[in-house]
Amino acid sequence: RKEVEQDPGPFNVPEGATVAFNCTYSNSASQSFFWYRQDCRKEPKLLMSVYSSGNEDGRFTAQLNRASQYISLLIRDSKLSDSATYLCVVNYYSGGYQKVTFGTGTKLQVIP
Amino acid sequence: DVKVTQSSRYLVKRTGEKVFLECVQDMDHENMFWYRQDPGLGLRLIYFSYDVKMKEKGDIPEGYSVSREKKERFSLILESASTNQTSMYLCASSPGAGGNTIYFGEGSWLTVV
Numbered sequence: 001r002k003e004v005e006q007d008p009g010p011f012n013v014p015e016g017a018t019v020a021f022n023c024t025y026s027n028s029a030s031q032s033f034f035w036y037r038q039d040c041r042k043e044p045k046l047l048m049s050v051y052s053s054g055n056e057d058g059r060f061t062a063q064l065n066r067a068s069q070y071i072s073l074l075i076r077d078s079k080l081s082d083s084a085t086y087l088c089v090v091n092y093y094s095g096g097y098q099k100v101t102f103g104t105g106t107k108l109q110v111i112p
Numbered sequence: 113d114v115k116v117t118q119s120s121r122y123l124v125k126r127t128g129e130k131v132f133l134e135c136v137q138d139m140d141h142e143n144m145f146w147y148r149q150d151p152g153l154g155l156r157l158i159y160f161s162y163d164v165k166m167k168e169k170g171d172i173p174e175g176y177s178v179s180r181e182k183k184e185r186f187s188l189i190l191e192s193a194s195t196n197q198t199s200m201y202l203c204a205s206s207p208g209a210g211g212n213t214i215y216f217g218e219g220s221w222l223t224v225v
Contacts, residue, residue, distance in 0.1 A: 032212055043202055043216040044155075087155075091212050097162055098143055098212050104154030 003027060004090050006103035014111055017078050021106045023088030024070045033064055034089040035073050038105065044087055047073075078110045114139045118203050118217035125224050131190040133220050135203030141215075142208025144186035146170075146178060148199040149219075155202065161186055162208065193224045 006023045013019045025033075033050035048055065050062040050071050061074040071088055085105040092099050115138045125131050137144065146158040147170075157170030159178040167178050175197060179187045186205075190197055203217040 034213065036214075041200075041219075043219050044214075045216070046213055049213070089214065097160075097168065098206060098208070100145070100157070100206075100212075100214060102155040104152070 003101045004088060004103040006088055006106045008104060008106060010107040010109050012109045012111055013078055015078055015080060017110075018074065018076045019078055019108065020072055020074045021086055021088075021108075022070050022072050023090075023103050023106075024068075025088075025090045025101070026069065027090070027092055027101075028066075028069065030069075030090045030092045032091040033062075033071050034091075035060075035062055035071075036087040036089055036102075038085045038087055040084075044102075047086070075108075078108075080110050080112065083108055083110045114141075114205070114215040116203055116205055116215050116217035118201075118220045120220050121218065122221045123223070125190075125193050125222065127194060127224055129190075129193050129224075131193050131222065131224075133188040133190075133201055133203070133222070135186045135188070135217055136184050137186075137205040137215070138184065139205070139207070139215075140183065141205035142183075143206040144180065145204040145206075145214070146176075146186065146188045147202045147204065148172070148197075149202060150199050158188065158201075190222075193222075195224050198222060198224045 035047040036044040037047045038044040054063040088103040145160045147155045161180040201220045
């Protein structure tokens with residue numbers, strides 16, 4: 001089983017739609033969680049951190065469910081500019097080192 | 113803003129050549145990473161470093177080595193480039209203690225012919 005799993009998609013949604021992605025992780029000792037956005041042929045960029053209580057940034061909402069070991073990203077009122085690949089990232093510490101694991105990403109295509 | 117700079121953006125090298133990929137970060141981060149990214153495989157960790165002169169193998173270190181002589185600089189070395197090392201290489205850094213957000217450079221596209 002992969003440490004971090006995401007549905008690769010693609011998710012094709014019309015403008016204005018609401019779309020949600022899930023990401024499951026296997027290491028129960030994972031401590032911090034993030035969503036990154038990656039445009040085609042570009043580097044990943046931080047979209048938002050994911051906090052235990054859930055957090056919102058404009059049209060984006062991230063949630064963490066530690067009991068079921070998954071994180072989610074909800075995008076409301078999708079824009080064409082939201083088209084990208086969304087990577088979930090899970091951190092834990094082992095032997096004093098930061099261990100970072102990336103999902104393979106979920107591709108979103110917002111269509112007019 | 114954090115800046116991670118990969119000086120070589122696009123390279124074409126011949127099989128067997130030694131290749132150096134340089135990465136510099138300007139935020140005094142403790143941790144630095146090298147990844148490669150290939151279609152369908154996602155990001156795979158090659159090496160990481162949590163301090164000057166320290167290095168740890170990631171998931172796919174074979175065929176690579178690294179050097180971190182100064183805190184701000186982390187170099188990836190392909191000792192003898194092979195065609196299966198054609199990929200996008202991403203350098204990243206994170207603060208270490210007190211912060212673990214990863215910041216990426218723009219990537220280096222390497223083609224080995």
